[in-house]
Amino acid sequence: MRWPLTDAARVVAEARVRQGWSRVRAAWFPILQAAVAGSIAFAVGHSLLGHPYPFFAPVSAWIALGFTSDRPLRRVAELSVGVALGVGLGDLVVHVIGTGWWQVAVVLFASAVIARFIDRGAMLTTQAGVQAIVIVGLPALGASGGPLGRWTDALVGGAVALAVAVLTPSDPRRRTRAMARVGVEELAGVLRTLARGLAAGRPSDVEDALVRGRASQPTFDEWLDTATGARDLARVSPAARRHRDELTALVQAAVLSDRAMRNARVLTRRALPLLDPGPTEHDLHAVGATVVDIAAATDDLADSLATGRTPDRARARLVAAAQRLDPFVLAPDDWQVQSLVLLQRSLVVDLLEIAGVSPRDAREVLPPI
Structure with a gap:
């Protein structure tokens, strides 16, 4: 297209x-x-x-x-x-x-x-x-x-x-936290635009979400570079050493967020053909609703990373969204829509890991298939 x-x-x-x-x-x-x-x-x-x-x-x-x-x-x-x-x-x-x-x-x-x-x-x-x-x-x-x-x-x-x-001593967390907010908010924005396109059946919105997701890559690259530099500083600087654990977590969050954005781009690219007018119609409202919930939880996650607070609210919302990602319930008769649900499952696992959930526990939250 x-x-x-x-x-x-x-x-x-x-x-x-x-x-x-x-x-x-x-x-x-x-x-x-x-x-x-x-x-x-x-x-x-x-x-x-x-x-x-x-x-x-x-x-x-x-x-x-x-x-x-x-x-x-x-x-x-x-x-x-x-x-x-x-x-x-x-x-x-x-x-x-x-x-x-x-x-x-x-x-x-x-x-x-x-x-x-x-x-x-x-x-x-x-x-x-x-x-x-x-x-x-x-x-x-x-x-x-x-x-x-x-x-x-x-x-x-x-x-x-x-x-x-x-x-004027600087806090090595300040810029890393700011970059974390920008990166995760970009992800949330892509998901919101995608959800709007799915709900309204507008391919133009889904196209915008995909273009925005691709254009955000420099943000994630800069976040990872900034976080890595701050973490390395914390390893050798006595003043910054007490922040080493948080900075290490922010490096991991940068890697996982980049992966989550890539998953979001795949989800968006896979959803685009389903909105084209044709002989086969797809019911994407349920998928759009779950994307809205994931986007809201992602916004909460951005706030937590930017302030250093424990992401309890984001984690709870992500768990609730993950528990609804059963492809055979959301789209029992449409394998193409089911594939979108499967992609959301990977996305939510990445976000749960950013929120501090172990990979195993994040996967176990998902409905068995």
């Missing part, structure tokens, strides 16, 4: 807008912090150090802090030291042997070797090399504050970034 391009584009655009606003909501305050830190670093370099153009002070602060709330001190320190090391070596090379193609090779080699000696962090080495290249590549007129002016500017920016990271 060929879908109207405008309808598919609209659904994809809506999904992209939702994902974009989700990223903005999660990142606007860390971005504000980094912007203010950059301005403070510039002011310190200009007013206290007397440098006319302390360019590398805000550069160092911005690079070290970044634009997310995930700011472990080790990473901030790595980036700060890397920037300062690269700028310092670049200044030294420029003032001793000048600029040119072979000087770039010298400063890259020296900065990487020294960075690897100082610490194992890859970001430190990368930033040292990049900043050294920038310094060697800039004309001498770009320097301010004497031979080591750009180096001291980089030190100021790194110091400001470290101060911000220390004074």
Whole structure:
């Protein structure tokens, strides 16, 4: 079946807008912090150090802090030291042997070797090399504050970034929880759109649900990456170690939610041909009603993941929905509709596992067939 391009584009655009606003909501305050830190670093370099153009002070602060709330001190320190090391070596090379193609090779080699000696962090080495290249590549007129002016500017920016990271410690669960809410709400939205299409017999709604489900994949990928990074941080950070169990559960929830969305897409794709007008009619109202119940329980699950509360309400609603998923009761004479019920059973098992039910107990809730 060929879908109207405008309808598919609209659904994809809506999904992209939702994902974009989700990223903005999660990142606007860390971005504000980094912007203010950059301005403070510039002011310190200009007013206290007397440098006319302390360019590398805000550069160092911005690079070290970044634009997310995930700011472990080790990473901030790595980036700060890397920037300062690269700028310092670049200044030294420029003032001793000048600029040119072979000087770039010298400063890259020296900065990487020294960075690897100082610490194992890859970001430190990368930033040292990049900043050294920038310094060697800039004309001498770009320097301010004497031979080591750009180096001291980089030190100021790194110091400001470290101060911000220390004074505003971040909870590694915050962004992971926010991503969990967005991902599971996307799943619930797909199920609601599917249920509306099944209830009204509108293929266009089912098509929208399928397009939305496909467009949501970047959300689940980002959630898994964020959760994995936060879990790894909790393994080594004393401050975050107490959250390790929840972060591990959020990683598992990301994997299961991705699987649940894939099951929802299969369910939607399988339902679409049954709505085409033809000689065979299918009664999809019962299936649509169970999808509505699963969508409502999924919304409750999103709230629980976002707040860290035990998903008792979501679990109870999912169990109630699962107990009704008997294909021979919902569609006793229609094997094609029965196949939709079987797909819902897989979906509900995934959601129950996200809600903390063991795989075996989740399967046992389903009616035997």
